[in-house]
Amino acid sequence: MSQVTFVGAGPGDPELITLKGVKAIEAAEVIIYAGSLVNPEILRYAPVNAQIHNSASMTLEQVLQVIEAAVSQGHKVARVHTGDPSIYGAIQEQMDALKQKNITYTVIPGVSSFLAAAASLRREYTLPGVSQTIILTRKEGRTPVPERESLAELAKHGATMGIFLSVQDIDQVMAELSTGYPADTPVAVVYKASWPEEAIVRGSLADIAAKVASAGISKTALILVGGFLGNDYARSLLYHPGFSHEFRESSQ
Numbered sequence: 001m002s003q004v005t006f007v008g009a010g011p012g013d014p015e016l017i018t019l020k021g022v023k024a025i026e027a028a029e030v031i032i033y034a035g036s037l038v039n040p041e042i043l044r045y046a047p048v049n050a051q052i053h054n055s056a057s058m059t060l061e062q063v064l065q066v067i068e069a070a071v072s073q074g075h076k077v078a079r080v081h082t083g084d085p086s087i088y089g090a091i092q093e094q095m096d097a098l099k100q101k102n103i104t105y106t107v108i109p110g111v112s113s114f115l116a117a118a119a120s121l122r123r124e125y126t127l128p129g130v131s132q133t134i135i136l137t138r139k140e141g142r143t144p145v146p147e148r149e150s151l152a153e154l155a156k157h158g159a160t161m162g163i164f165l166s167v168q169d170i171d172q173v174m175a176e177l178s179t180g181y182p183a184d185t186p187v188a189v190v191y192k193a194s195w196p197e198e199a200i201v202r203g204s205l206a207d208i209a210a211k212v213a214s215a216g217i218s219k220t221a222l223i224l225v226g227g228f229l230g231n232d233y234a235r236s237l238l239y240h241p242g243f244s245h246e247f248r249e250s251s252q
């Protein structure tokens with residue numbers, strides 16, 4: 001087992017973490033979790049005497065200090081991130097620093113919030129005849145977004161879009177998207193997918209901002225955009241009786 005395990009904790013529901021993720025937390029003497037978004041319920045898997053740190057109030061340097069101190073005492077560390085750590089997880093800088101310090105690490109993926117949101121919405125992102133592409137993005141905040149990835153630019157594709165970290169600016173997001181998507185394009189905002197307080201607001205490009213404002217949602221939500229939220233789509237060929245593939249002969 002490596003000295004540090006990065007664990008994707010999933011979107012919130014403590015049962016939406018992988019078995020491997022639970023085992024890594026159970027085996028850790030030191031746990032550092034991203035307390036701004038990780039459900040503290042996840043800590044129910046921690047050993048009673050584990051040392052627990054909330055990284056919400058820590059700098060990268062402080063996180064690394066805690067890891068180094070633990071590793072030097074032969075302790076195992078679980079570094080717990082929300083959803084999947086590869087999406088807006090600031091995990092790369094941690095992995096690169098550990099590599100430099102010759103500290104071994106592994107990464108256990110998690111259920112990203114955009115996947116939990118689709119489950120809550122009971123929708124498929126990749127409907128035949130609607131879109132076969134999912135764009136995951138964000139509006140720029142303190143972290144800049146390259147100009148070629150502006151929302152207006154991405155909207156030109158008309159693809160299914162999942163927008164993180166941006167619900168506080170939903171007016172502006174909709175204004176930028178309207179250069180590419182028609183005004184009646186369906187939009188859903190999912191607040192705290194998989195948490196007990198989950199809420200869903202549905203509307204269109206034209207009216208979702210007002211609905212989200214009156215619902216009082218200003219953080220921890222995803223904006224999902226596209227025809228996948230509508231009812232028109234083509235049937236999939238994968239399960240079509242007239243279509244054969246490697247695992248099934250055509251029955252027509």
Ligand code: SAH
Pocket residue numbers: 011012037082083084085086087088089111112113114116117163164165166190191192193194195219220221222
């Ligand atoms: N790594 C995380 C994303 C971290 S960025 C993941 O894979 O989900 C933080 C943003 O993710 C939030 O601003 C919000 O847009 C989204 N988010 C995280 N958890 C969420 C949840 N349970 N429901 C809705 N959005 C969520």
